[in-house]
Amino acid sequence: MFGFQITAQCPRTSARCGSFQTPHGPVQTPRFMPVGTLATVKGVSSEQLRQTGAQxxxxxxxxxxxxxxxxxxxxxxxxxxxxxxxxxxxxxxxxxxxxxxxxxxxxxxxxxxxxxxxxxxxxxxxxxxxxxxxxxxxxxxxxxxxxxxxxxxxxxxxxxxxxxxxxxxxxxxxxxxxxxxxxxxxxxxxxxxxxxxxxxxxxxxxxxxxxxxxxxxxxxxxxxxxxxxxxxxxxxxxxxxxxxxxxxxxxxxxxxxxxxxxxxxxVLPTRLGRHGTALVGGERWNLRNARFRHDHTPLDPSCPCLACQQHTRAYLHHLIRSEELLGLTLLSLHNITQLIRFTTAMGRAIQDGCFSEDFAPWEPDSPAHYAW
CATH class of the missing domain: 3.20.20.105 (Queuine tRNA-ribosyltransferase-like)
Structure with a gap:
């Protein structure tokens, strides 16, 4: 019922893509796995979790x-x-x-x-x-x-x-x-x-x-x-x-x-989300900050999550400042999506033969790391 197959490798590093087979389906690696300590990822339903790309x-x-x-x-x-x-x-x-x-x-x-x-x-x-x-x-x-x-x-x-x-x-x-x-x-x-x-x-x-x-x-x-x-x-x-x-x-x-x-x-993505912080382009944004009050643009236009596709920074700022639970859920969904997108992007770079250029050695200021 279990097996691991390497599907691609980086010739200049030890990075590899794989598929881990389980009784409930495969897990494509590299992969970030959300933490649901008490049989729930805090503030997020199972259906919402599926939409983040979680496996x-x-x-x-x-x-x-x-x-x-x-x-x-x-x-x-x-x-x-x-x-x-x-x-x-x-x-x-x-x-x-x-x-x-x-x-x-x-x-x-x-x-x-x-x-x-x-x-x-x-x-x-x-x-x-x-x-x-x-x-x-x-x-x-x-x-x-x-x-x-x-x-x-x-x-x-x-x-x-x-x-x-x-x-x-x-x-x-x-x-x-x-x-x-x-x-x-x-x-x-x-x-x-x-x-x-x-x-x-x-x-x-x-x-x-x-x-x-x-x-x-x-x-x-x-x-x-x-x-x-x-x-x-x-x-x-x-x-x-x-x-x-x-x-x-x-x-x-x-x-x-x-x-x-x-x-x-x-637990980082949901813990940050519960404290009003969003992961954007490798940075941590505190949505309580007043600079977002009149910002009617998406949090991250490239992100497919519910927070980015249906709401604005100003609305998320309002929810967080108002201590509305919806704001914590939306930021948690966004942060989980960001980490899954990042690990998925690393896998895609390994398959395309550009992992060593885009991700290793790590250069935090390189725009290549945020073109997910």
Missing amino acids: MVLSNTYHLHLQPGEDVIEAAGGLHRFMNWDGPMLTDSGGFQVFSLGNLNRIDDHGVVFRNPRDGRTIEMTPEVATEIQMKLGADVAMAFDQCPPYPATENDVVDACRRTHAWLERCVNAHQRQDQALFGIVQGGCFPHLRRESARAVADFDLPGIAVGGVSVGEPVEEMHRIIRDVTPLLPTDRPRYLMGIGTLREMAVAVANGIDLFDC
């Missing part, structure tokens, strides 16, 4: 376990039917919450004990539990349970996190039983090159349908992120999709694609 959508195991619970979703026919999304889906394992909710958890080799932020009760999340939840949710791709070390962390702490991540991956593999669901492993290692290389080799040895690079964009300098990608990606199988977790900025996606990464996710 694969994410949800989160930990948060869905808390509300409404995996049994409710399984009884509904699985996550796809529950949220009315008929395309491919991926569920994060909850491993990121080990990092982000550090003040609410206790970690040992067996797993993680969380304190439920809703009612204070304790929740034990082990590799087996995380895998069982994801099997009930029924997404096309399930992520292995891992430990994401914070930045900065000592080398000893990162060694422990890698050891647990690899041991937990083996337990996830042993617990995973769904043939219609792919299990991806996650490379960790912090900012220590030798640990990153060891983790990449260890995860690759499991011969899984795909591999993710985790533990980036957790506070490290952006140059460190680029170095991690350059070091790790050549050690990953070439015939499997490579997923860089938690990245959604143009420069970082372009650098990652140039080094052979295929998939991305990030």
Whole structure:
């Protein structure tokens, strides 16, 4: 049910186009994947999401376990039917919450004990539990349970996190039983090159349908992120999709694609949208700004999204200043569309043989990057 075919490659970089086949259809790579943590991309309906060009959508195991619970979703026919999304889906394992909710958890080799932020009760999340939840949710791709070390962390702490991540991956593999669901492993290692290389080799040895690079964009300098990608990606199988977790900025996606990464996710487009910010031509525009009050032109005339095709900057400014929910939805739709258009444009450049000229090396001021 799963396969990855490379359809084009850049002769001067490691960038490639591919098609990742899933039970709910193919995902054309490189591709940005919107995040729908609680079985919804915030403020956006499934029908609106389809219009952005989204192919694969994410949800989160930990948060869905808390509300409404995996049994409710399984009884509904699985996550796809529950949220009315008929395309491919991926569920994060909850491993990121080990990092982000550090003040609410206790970690040992067996797993993680969380304190439920809703009612204070304790929740034990082990590799087996995380895998069982994801099997009930029924997404096309399930992520292995891992430990994401914070930045900065000592080398000893990162060694422990890698050891647990690899041991937990083996337990996830042993617990995973769904043939219609792919299990991806996650490379960790912090900012220590030798640990990153060891983790990449260890995860690759499991011969899984795909591999993710985790533990980036957790506070490290952006140059460190680029170095991690350059070091790790050549050690990953070439015939499997490579997923860089938690990245959604143009420069970082372009650098990652140039080094052979295929998939991305990030909460950035909807988070910016909810705060009145639009992504336009590689810039962030605050629509609360008074300069938009009398601007009756489209936000981005080249953009096919609902905000740009049916509304003006002045109207969007009015909605944001008035704190109308429609404004937040329209900007979220626009921002998601922008990131999907950008990754699609990189794929088109790879196919046309001009990726190295248009996207690598990255030159932020070059107009070529915004001719999507």
